[in-house]
Amino acid sequence: MSSMDAKCPHNTEVNCGDCRMNALCLPLALQSKEVAQLDEIVQRGRPLQKDRHIYNAGEEFKSVFAVRSGSVKSYTVSNDGQEQVTGFHLPGEIFGMDGIAHNHYTNSALAMETAAVCEIPFSRLQELSIAIPSLQRHFFQLMSKEITNDQHLITLLSKNSAEERVATLLLSISNRNLRRQLSGSRFRLPMSRADIGNYLGLTVETVSRVFGRFQKQDLLRVDKKEIEVLDFDKLRALAN
Amino acid sequence: MSSMDAKCPHNTEVNCGDCRMNALCLPLALQSKEVAQLDEIVQRGRPLQKDRHIYNAGEEFKSVFAVRSGSVKSYTVSNDGQEQVTGFHLPGEIFGMDGIAHNHYTNSALAMETAAVCEIPFSRLQELSIAIPSLQRHFFQLMSKEITNDQHLITLLSKNSAEERVATLLLSISNRNLRRQLSGSRFRLPMSRADIGNYLGLTVETVSRVFGRFQKQDLLRVDKKEIEVLDFDKLRALAN
DNA sequence: CGTCAGTTTGAGCGAGCTCAACGTGAGTGG
DNA sequence: CCACTCACGTTGAGCTCGCTCAAACTGACG
Numbered sequence: 001m002s003s004m005d006a007k008c009p010h011n012t013e014v015n016c017g018d019c020r021m022n023a024l025c026l027p028l029a030l031q032s033k034e035v036a037q038l039d040e041i042v043q044r045g046r047p048l049q050k051d052r053h054i055y056n057a058g059e060e061f062k063s064v065f066a067v068r069s070g071s072v073k074s075y076t077v078s079n080d081g082q083e084q085v086t087g088f089h090l091p092g093e094i095f096g097m098d099g100i101a102h103n104h105y106t107n108s109a110l111a112m113e114t115a116a117v118c119e120i121p122f123s124r125l126q127e128l129s130i131a132i133p134s135l136q137r138h139f140f141q142l143m144s145k146e147i148t149n150d151q152h153l154i155t156l157l158s159k160n161s162a163e164e165r166v167a168t169l170l171l172s173i174s175n176r177n178l179r180r181q182l183s184g185s186r187f188r189l190p191m192s193r194a195d196i197g198n199y200l201g202l203t204v205e206t207v208s209r210v211f212g213r214f215q216k217q218d219l220l221r222v223d224k225k226e227i228e229v230l231d232f233d234k235l236r237a238l239a240n
Numbered sequence: 241m242s243s244m245d246a247k248c249p250h251n252t253e254v255n256c257g258d259c260r261m262n263a264l265c266l267p268l269a270l271q272s273k274e275v276a277q278l279d280e281i282v283q284r285g286r287p288l289q290k291d292r293h294i295y296n297a298g299e300e301f302k303s304v305f306a307v308r309s310g311s312v313k314s315y316t317v318s319n320d321g322q323e324q325v326t327g328f329h330l331p332g333e334i335f336g337m338d339g340i341a342h343n344h345y346t347n348s349a350l351a352m353e354t355a356a357v358c359e360i361p362f363s364r365l366q367e368l369s370i371a372i373p374s375l376q377r378h379f380f381q382l383m384s385k386e387i388t389n390d391q392h393l394i395t396l397l398s399k400n401s402a403e404e405r406v407a408t409l410l411l412s413i414s415n416r417n418l419r420r421q422l423s424g425s426r427f428r429l430p431m432s433r434a435d436i437g438n439y440l441g442l443t444v445e446t447v448s449r450v451f452g453r454f455q456k457q458d459l460l461r462v463d464k465k466e467i468e469v470l471d472f473d474k475l476r477a478l479a480n
Numbered sequence: 481c482g483t484c485a486g487t488t489t490g491a492g493c494g495a496g497c498t499c500a501a502c503g504t505g506a507g508t509g510g
Numbered sequence: 511c512c513a514c515t516c517a518c519g520t521t522g523a524g525c526t527c528g529c530t531c532a533a534a535c536t537g538a539c540g
Contacts, residue, residue: 076395078480079480082399086391086394097383097387098384099384100380101381101382101384101387101388126373126377130373133366136369136370140379140380140383144338144339144340144341144383145341147337147383147390148342150387151316151326154393154394157394158324158438161527201398201399202528203528205488205530208487208488208489209488224486240318432517432518443496444520445497445498448519448521449496449521464518
């Protein structure tokens with residue numbers, strides 16, 4: 001059963017070449033020799049328990065991270081102590097790039113459930129980017145994608161109603177599941193209602209009520225964190 | 241008067257080595273030989289009139305831009321046609337990095353007043369980044385800074401009141417003026433009330449009322465677009 | 481079986497929105 | 511030089527969506 005072992009996302013021994021997620025976190029046009037070079041600098045961590053921090057805001061920036069399994073949230077804490085969730089990270093996604101600017105992380109990153117992450121020391125990545133131009137390009141693109149994602153969220157917060165915000169988040173999760181060859185219509189939300197509300201600039205109560213309304217309109221079936229999307233067209237219409 | 245001409249920000253002939261803004265847009269630790277290399281790829285454009293586009297959303301991404309003089313806003317247009325201002329760019333600041341992700345700009349960029357910008361073809365910049373590692377590092381940092389800026393705005397929109405948002409924007413403009421050796425307490429807002437409201441997720445009326453209240457509390461003196469900050473401590477307390 | 485975190489539901493309130501009117505100043509043409 | 515326009519900004523009145531506060535429910539875990 002060694003081939004199954006190699007594909008299990010919790011297995012710390014699996015290398016980038018065999019990792020299920022490599023189509024998501026690596027540039028497509030990478031030769032196997034180059035993948036091997038990358039493999040050498042990537043540190044595959046042991047699985048982290050729920051609520052364990054990967055790093056804390058203020059810590060020295062050393063690495064960016066890729067989610068191998070489970071899910072992670074990033075959040076900042078403002079001067080007056082309140083939390084702002086800035087992102088949810090699913091398998092195959094990269095996080096930690098906010099730390100590059102000032103050599104310290106501005107976010108904290110926390111496992112929302114048992115999760116495994118790959119650590120990629122940034123100084124080694126920079127060196128390797130000089131040898132492998134497509135890797136440099138890839139990281140510029142990843143960071144740019146993070147910028148456009150954040151700008152979508154800005155628009156969402158600035159212009160959209162509670163229902164539109166929740167619908168947009170659900171479609172985002174759905175699409176990211178599809179990318180991972182999972183169902184886009186039946187999935188489990190890894191985050192709490194509080195995290196959803198915090199991320200979307202809403203209170204827990206409002207999130208709960210929106211889920212309630214969506215169920216009454218036969219848009220969704222919600223059972224705790226399990227979601228089934230019943231009407232994508234209406235959901236997309238809402239999310240616009 | 242040739243030395244004065246060289247320093248005039250509208251002068252299209254001035255090169256990076258002599259540009260007043262180079263401490264802001266270039267890495268500090270660049271040797272003069274390296275500055276010269278950069279100079280060769282930077283295209284200094286003629287001054288643009290107010291309301292002229294530098295690029296439009298959807299256009300093929302070719303270059304990032306640096307503001308030499310004047311000011312620029314970035315904005316996206318959502319499916320339903322409404323505008324979201326995503327950033328204001330003052331002299332010495334770089335914009336256009338949102339286009340890297342998908343090879344097309346996701347924002348449009350517009351001169352808010354007569355402005356001059358430097359165009360930096362991104363493919364040439366990538367090549368040069370391989371030869372000059374500190375330039376690669378610098379651009380990673382610039383993009384990361386854009387990410388943390390956007391995340392600050394997310395927090396602002398998600399958690400803060402109208403007064404807090406306006407106070408934060410005023411302090412941001414003030415600080416960016418200080419960086420340019422200009423007054424942090426007396427300055428001209430380059431953008432309209434509508435742009436401020438759009439950026440901060442507020443209506444024009446609300447922005448106007450907040451300015452009114454700030455004046456009544458002797459926080460500011462406002463005369464059209466001219467701002468004088470009278471009480472930085474209170475303003476900072478509001479912005480938190 | 482009790483506890484406790486997470487979630488749902490209800491009732492009332494308020495910050496900021498909408499709509500409408502009015503003010504201001506720069507530009508234009510008679 | 512005045513009259514007109516038009517974009518921009520201010521001010522007022524009323525409404526609404528999402529917040530606040532409070533209570534009840536659920537299920538996991540000791």
